[in-house]
Amino acid sequence: NAGVMQNPRHLVRRRGQEARLRCSPMKGHSHVYWYRQLPEEGLKFMVYLQKENIIDESGMPKERFSAEFPKEGPSILRIQQVVRGDSAAYFCASSLGLAETYEQYFGPGTRLTVT
Amino acid sequence: GNSVTQMEGPVTLSEEAFLTINCTYTATGYPSLFWYVQYPGEGLQLLLKATKADDKGSNKGFEATYRKETTSFHLEKGSVQVSDSAVYFCALSDPNSGGSNYKLTFGKGTLLTVNP
Numbered sequence: 001n002a003g004v005m006q007n008p009r010h011l012v013r014r015r016g017q018e019a020r021l022r023c024s025p026m027k028g029h030s031h032v033y034w035y036r037q038l039p040e041e042g043l044k045f046m047v048y049l050q051k052e053n054i055i056d057e058s059g060m061p062k063e064r065f066s067a068e069f070p071k072e073g074p075s076i077l078r079i080q081q082v083v084r085g086d087s088a089a090y091f092c093a094s095s096l097g098l099a100e101t102y103e104q105y106f107g108p109g110t111r112l113t114v115t
Numbered sequence: 116g117n118s119v120t121q122m123e124g125p126v127t128l129s130e131e132a133f134l135t136i137n138c139t140y141t142a143t144g145y146p147s148l149f150w151y152v153q154y155p156g157e158g159l160q161l162l163l164k165a166t167k168a169d170d171k172g173s174n175k176g177f178e179a180t181y182r183k184e185t186t187s188f189h190l191e192k193g194s195v196q197v198s199d200s201a202v203y204f205c206a207l208s209d210p211n212s213g214g215s216n217y218k219l220t221f222g223k224g225t226l227l228t229v230n231p
Contacts, residue, residue, distance in 0.1 A: 006158075033217065035221075037221075040223065041223060042119060042206075042221035042223045042224065043204070043219070043221040044221075045218040045219065045220070048217060048218075059218070091158070095217075103161050104219065105160075106151070106153075106159035106160070108157055108158045109158070
């Protein structure tokens, strides 16, 4: 059973471009979580999604960031008009059910560099 | 708000040495505590956890005890191996934070390198 997949692993964007990060959860998992790790900081929760629904986006920046988890296909974290401060590692996790009961399984992360 | 402070790395040890990675936390409620490990090129994996005071989590020779009086959850292993080289993250989830205890709060991570 493949683990959580994230791609690309490394992404370089110029200021003002768009970044799209993809996350394929483990097979059978319908709950997805995105975390961001800024330089010299710990991972911070961004958003929690179930299929076709955003459950909690309290950790998402108010502008330029959006996330989706469509009925078919991977979850996408989209950052519009990237700025240098968006440079970070973005981790996706998935769980079988709500993570208060089920373990979150993490992907290897996407390292975004904005030049 | 909740926060986790863990020992600054990197930590370099020789094989069979004793390991301690310190972790302390601040939380408004009664958190569950976790240690995750990230091996090179892989995702974070749950190493061990404890859900209440005085619980001891253990796995693969690693252990950590939930100390409410010192708000700590230090990771220990009696004899490390080269294969333990990885980044270790301490984390908490607060079940009293309005039902949103799926939100994990992580420390910065500690890089451990074990030399033969």
